[in-house]
Amino acid sequence: MQVNLGVHGERSYEISIETGNLDRLGEKYRHVQSQSEQAGRVKIGEKIAIVSNPTVFGLYGERAISALKRANFEVSYCELPDGEKSKNLRSIEHIYDHALEHGLERSSTLLALGGGVIGDMTGFAAATWLRGLNVVQVPTTLLAIVDSSIGGKTGVNHPNGKNLIGAFHQPRLVLADPQVLATLPAREFRAGMAEVVKYGVIGDPELFELLESAPSLTQAQIDPLLLATILTRSAAAKADIVSKDEHETQGLRATLNYGHTIGHAIESVTGYQVVNHGEAVALGTIAAGELALKLNLWTAADANRQSTVLQNAGLTVAALPTAIEPANIDQIIAALKADKKVQAGKGVFILPTQIGATKTIEYRPDDLAHQLVSDPLIKQVLTAMLPIQSI
Amino acid sequence: MQVNLGVHGERSYEISIETGNLDRLGEKYRHVQSQSEQAGRVKIGEKIAIVSNPTVFGLYGERAISALKRANFEVSYCELPDGEKSKNLRSIEHIYDHALEHGLERSSTLLALGGGVIGDMTGFAAATWLRGLNVVQVPTTLLAIVDSSIGGKTGVNHPNGKNLIGAFHQPRLVLADPQVLATLPAREFRAGMAEVVKYGVIGDPELFELLESAPSLTQAQIDPLLLATILTRSAAAKADIVSKDEHETQGLRATLNYGHTIGHAIESVTGYQVVNHGEAVALGTIAAGELALKLNLWTAADANRQSTVLQNAGLTVAALPTAIEPANIDQIIAALKADKKVQAGKGVFILPTQIGATKTIEYRPDDLAHQLVSDPLIKQVLTAMLPIQSI
Numbered sequence: 001m002q003v004n005l006g007v008h009g010e011r012s013y014e015i016s017i018e019t020g021n022l023d024r025l026g027e028k029y030r031h032v033q034s035q036s037e038q039a040g041r042v043k044i045g046e047k048i049a050i051v052s053n054p055t056v057f058g059l060y061g062e063r064a065i066s067a068l069k070r071a072n073f074e075v076s077y078c079e080l081p082d083g084e085k086s087k088n089l090r091s092i093e094h095i096y097d098h099a100l101e102h103g104l105e106r107s108s109t110l111l112a113l114g115g116g117v118i119g120d121m122t123g124f125a126a127a128t129w130l131r132g133l134n135v136v137q138v139p140t141t142l143l144a145i146v147d148s149s150i151g152g153k154t155g156v157n158h159p160n161g162k163n164l165i166g167a168f169h170q171p172r173l174v175l176a177d178p179q180v181l182a183t184l185p186a187r188e189f190r191a192g193m194a195e196v197v198k199y200g201v202i203g204d205p206e207l208f209e210l211l212e213s214a215p216s217l218t219q220a221q222i223d224p225l226l227l228a229t230i231l232t233r234s235a236a237a238k239a240d241i242v243s244k245d246e247h248e249t250q251g252l253r254a255t256l257n258y259g260h261t262i263g264h265a266i267e268s269v270t271g272y273q274v275v276n277h278g279e280a281v282a283l284g285t286i287a288a289g290e291l292a293l294k295l296n297l298w299t300a301a302d303a304n305r306q307s308t309v310l311q312n313a314g315l316t317v318a319a320l321p322t323a324i325e326p327a328n329i330d331q332i333i334a335a336l337k338a339d340k341k342v343q344a345g346k347g348v349f350i351l352p353t354q355i356g357a358t359k360t361i362e363y364r365p366d367d368l369a370h371q372l373v374s375d376p377l378i379k380q381v382l383t384a385m386l387p388i389q390s391i
Numbered sequence: 392m393q394v395n396l397g398v399h400g401e402r403s404y405e406i407s408i409e410t411g412n413l414d415r416l417g418e419k420y421r422h423v424q425s426q427s428e429q430a431g432r433v434k435i436g437e438k439i440a441i442v443s444n445p446t447v448f449g450l451y452g453e454r455a456i457s458a459l460k461r462a463n464f465e466v467s468y469c470e471l472p473d474g475e476k477s478k479n480l481r482s483i484e485h486i487y488d489h490a491l492e493h494g495l496e497r498s499s500t501l502l503a504l505g506g507g508v509i510g511d512m513t514g515f516a517a518a519t520w521l522r523g524l525n526v527v528q529v530p531t532t533l534l535a536i537v538d539s540s541i542g543g544k545t546g547v548n549h550p551n552g553k554n555l556i557g558a559f560h561q562p563r564l565v566l567a568d569p570q571v572l573a574t575l576p577a578r579e580f581r582a583g584m585a586e587v588v589k590y591g592v593i594g595d596p597e598l599f600e601l602l603e604s605a606p607s608l609t610q611a612q613i614d615p616l617l618l619a620t621i622l623t624r625s626a627a628a629k630a631d632i633v634s635k636d637e638h639e640t641q642g643l644r645a646t647l648n649y650g651h652t653i654g655h656a657i658e659s660v661t662g663y664q665v666v667n668h669g670e671a672v673a674l675g676t677i678a679a680g681e682l683a684l685k686l687n688l689w690t691a692a693d694a695n696r697q698s699t700v701l702q703n704a705g706l707t708v709a710a711l712p713t714a715i716e717p718a719n720i721d722q723i724i725a726a727l728k729a730d731k732k733v734q735a736g737k738g739v740f741i742l743p744t745q746i747g748a749t750k751t752i753e754y755r756p757d758d759l760a761h762q763l764v765s766d767p768l769i770k771q772v773l774t775a776m777l778p779i780q781s782i
Binding site for chain 1: 398433434436480484487491496497498515518519520521522523544546549551552555556557558559638640732733734
């Protein structure tokens with residue numbers, strides 16, 4: 001499938017999700033290179049620097065390098081530490097130093113091999129070195145395949161907030177090999193399903209029905225054919241939205257934030273150390289579904305359908321990691337106020353009106369507090385989290 | 392005048408150069424805000440953070456703040472240290488911290504009040520905070536008015552090279568008040584004239600003739616009316632080129648690098664401590680003119696016309712600061728190789744074919760060495776510079 005961007009398609013790119021893709025990486029990118037040349041687009045040169053972390057590189061690094069070398073690319077490897085803690089400007093400077101040492105030019109490519117953290121950092125370094133290198137995303141987690149690798153959002157964390165530092169920079173190719181999901185920790189797989197459920201609820205009722213009818217949505221038991229469909233369909237949903245609203249200026253891309261407003265606040269208040277992003281989104285989705293019910297936006301039947309699917313993926317409040325001490329509701333409100341989408345003191349909440357449709361609700365974080373704490377389920381979601389001072 | 396960018400003009404902006412503009416800053420930006428709103432462009436909110444340094448802010452900060460406050464904007468001030476040495480990621484982090492503390496949102500504006508260094512840093516921080524804030528350029532040096540404030544090139548230095556870290560991010564308004572040039576150090580004024588001469592040589596023979604016929608091009612003696620014409624005509628030349636080649640992909644914007652290839656190498660080899668940017672460009676222009684003569688690209692008469700105009704602005708090899716020890720030609724070659732425009736080992740040289748026209752020459756830095764050192768004048772330019780280890 002394709003993300004279509006630019007009046008003459010000058011920022012368009014292919015998303016390829018196929019078994020065996022990892023070994024076809026070099027040949028696929030050669031194809032992008034020659035197409036790009038014919039279309040007179042930004043040049044793609046011979047140098048590629050793979051950016052990854054020890055865990056992912058240990059599993060797939062050699063195969064990626066071999067595939068690129070078979071296609072005669074000049075390959076180097078830039079290693080970053082594992083985990084969200086490394087998602088800062090120091091890591092970006094490490095990529096810059098690598099780029100300088102290896103003589104990367106404007107036509108060179110940074111290739112992100114990893115999950116969302118690696119993808120976001122590699123994209124940001126590519127956006128800001130020599131005013132823009134090419135970037136290829138090779139996502140290796142469920143969340144990165146269906147979400148973060150597509151759409152050009154790149155960035156790192158500021159000590160006081162996630163992804164506050166960033167830029168839009170579209171990849172030249174997104175290439176995923178579903179086989180890599182076999183080595184993904186079960187917790188990561190479950191977290192990624194939160195974003196999949198999101199696509200169903202915000203705009204793809206057929207995808208939602210597929211999820212609903214599956215006997216299981218866990219990594220161990222999911223049907224491989226269903227998984228393939230889920231990956232393609234979710235990526236297509238993201239690609240479609242990004243194609244219509246590249247820079248989140250039309251309101252459409254904002255619908256992707258379903259479950260993320262409260263999710264981000266939970267991540268922030270717990271210092272990014274208790275739940276991972278997908279888990280926070282799952283909690284945010286549960287809370288948003290409940291809030292929609294409270295505001296009479298959708299029916300109890302729809303809310304139940306959502307709960308059942310999340311449960312089928314192992315995403316329930318009880319199953320997710322919770323903290324020892326309950327969070328202070330004031331901290332959640334403060335985190336909602338600091339959300340980077342807040343404009344003139346007002347935030348935007350994406351809430352469902354039925355399975356497959358959403359409505360955008362403006363809110364003032366203070367006003368929302370009352371709604372949030374007066375609902376037992378939302379309160380349970382919010383106060384299960386431990387306040388931690390900083391990331 | 393106007394920079395026209397985007398299919399529907401969605402990145403277009405006005406360049407206003409008029410006496411008294413500094414006091415009209417608030418009312419002008421209000422006008423941009425309401426036009427933007429009508430056109431459905433990226434929103435401009437009420438918060439503006441002025442980024443400046445102690446010297447410029449001491450001279451013009453209060454007037455800028457008053458003008459913005461009279462138009463009811465919410466204004467804050469973020470101070471950065473003076474000079475090129477501060478042009479690094481630490482300063483950018485300082486701007487980020489200010490943005491966070493003052494609750495800047497995506498619709499907020501960073502306003503650069505200063506020369507090229509302040510403008511480049513402010514633009515880069517705006518490009519990368521919350522994936523893009525609005526930026527206004529209020530240039531206060533000749534070089535910034537005619538060149539760096541226009542066109543959206545933003546960035547900071549890497550310890551090993553100038554402007555290696557950066558992004559394209561167009562301003563919403565460029566507003567200059569020629570009166571500020573009265574307080575500019577004479578050396579800075581002279582340096583800015585190097586870029587003015589460049590516009591004449593690369594594409595505006597009428598501007599060149601104006602410069603040629605002037606009794607003097609120095610700050611103390613230049614005719615104020617001629618200066619006004621120079622500012623407008625140079626900015627218009629830059630605006631025109633940027634409008635046609637926003638991201639330097641069409642070759643046209645590359646013509647702006649006339650004098651800059653050797654200029655950048657000289658700056659790099661001397662650790663950015665001997666000559667300033669404009670002076671380096673003047674030296675690079677002298678060398679490029681000589682190289683063009685050597686390659687029979689233009690006539691000795693044209694080369695002489697260029698020398699005379701540069702001389703009239705005080706830009707001669709003898710008048711510019713030179714270093715105690717001569718530079719090693721190998722260092723110059725190494726610096727030419729590290730130029731960020733080098734692609735697949737080949738660099739691009741912009742050389743004049745007559746006053747008002749250029750030709751693009753591909754070169755390999757090693758091959759060029761012979762041409763460079765075998766010419767007495769070029770050798771004089773290059774070897775007058777002192778090698779210094781790092782900036």
